[in-house]
Amino acid sequence: MNNLPAAVLWDLDGTLLDSEKLWDIPLYELAEQLGGTLAPEIRHAMVGTNVPTTMSLLFGAVGIEPTEAQVADAIAYIDGRMVELFATKAVFRPGAEDALRAVRATGVPTALVTSTGRALAEIALDTVGREFFDVTVCGDEVDGLNKPLPEPYLKAARLLGVDPARCVAIEDSPTGVAAGVAAGCVVLVVPCDVPVAEGERRVFRESLVGVGADVLRDMFLSFRR
Secondary structure, three states, X not given: OOOOOOEEEEOOEOOOEOOHHHHHHHHHHHXXXXXXXXXXXXXXXXXXXXXXXXXXXXXXXXXXXXXHHHHHHHHHHHHHHHHHHHHHHOOEOXXXXXXXXXXXXXXXXXXXXXXXXHHHHHHHHHHHOHHHOOEEEOOOOOOOOOOOOOHHHHHHHHHHOOOXXXXXXXXXXXXXXXXXXXXXXXXXXXXXXXXXXXXXXXXXXXXXXXXXXXXXXXXXXXXOO
C-alpha cells in the first residue's frame, strides 16, 4: 500500500489527549486524603502504566500497605473523578485531531491501544472519535500483560490481522514506547510530560502537527532500507 505501514496503532493519554494533566488531579487529591504527598518522580513513574501499578506506587508513596477494600475505594474515587474530567476537560494534543484525520484518509487500518480501562476509554472516545479506529484495546483487556509489556500492541495487531513488525505505534511515554518496541513496531515518539530516551526503532517529533501519509511512509521506509 504505497510503502505505508500495515497499520497505525495510537496511544491515548498524553498522545492524542492532553489527559495526563487530568490524571494528576485525582492522584494528587487522593495522596493528600491518605495523609501523604505524591512526589513528582513517583507521578512520572505512573505515566503509561496500568491501574494495579499506579495503585502500588500511590500507596507506597504515602507509606500505606493497603487492604483490598482500600485499593477498591481508591480506584472508585479516581474513576469517578476521571469520568467527570474526561467528559468536561479532555482536549487534543497539538496536531492530534488533524493527524487522526490524515491517517484515516490513507485507508491504513488503525487501532487505539491504551492503558486506560474500557469504561473510561469509552468516555474519552466521545472526544477523540470512534470513527478513527478499527479496533480498540484497553488496559483491562490484556490479562494483566500491560505496557511496558508488548501484549497490548500484539493484541491490536492480531485483531487487525497484521504483522506488528509492519506497524507504526504512536506514543508519548517511556512505558508505552517500550511496549511498542518490544512488540516489534516502529514507534513515533511525541513526548508529553515525561522525557523518552533515544533507542531502537523509534523516531521523535515535537508534536503530531503535520503527521500524515508522507511522514508515516518516510519513517517506515527508514527502517526497511
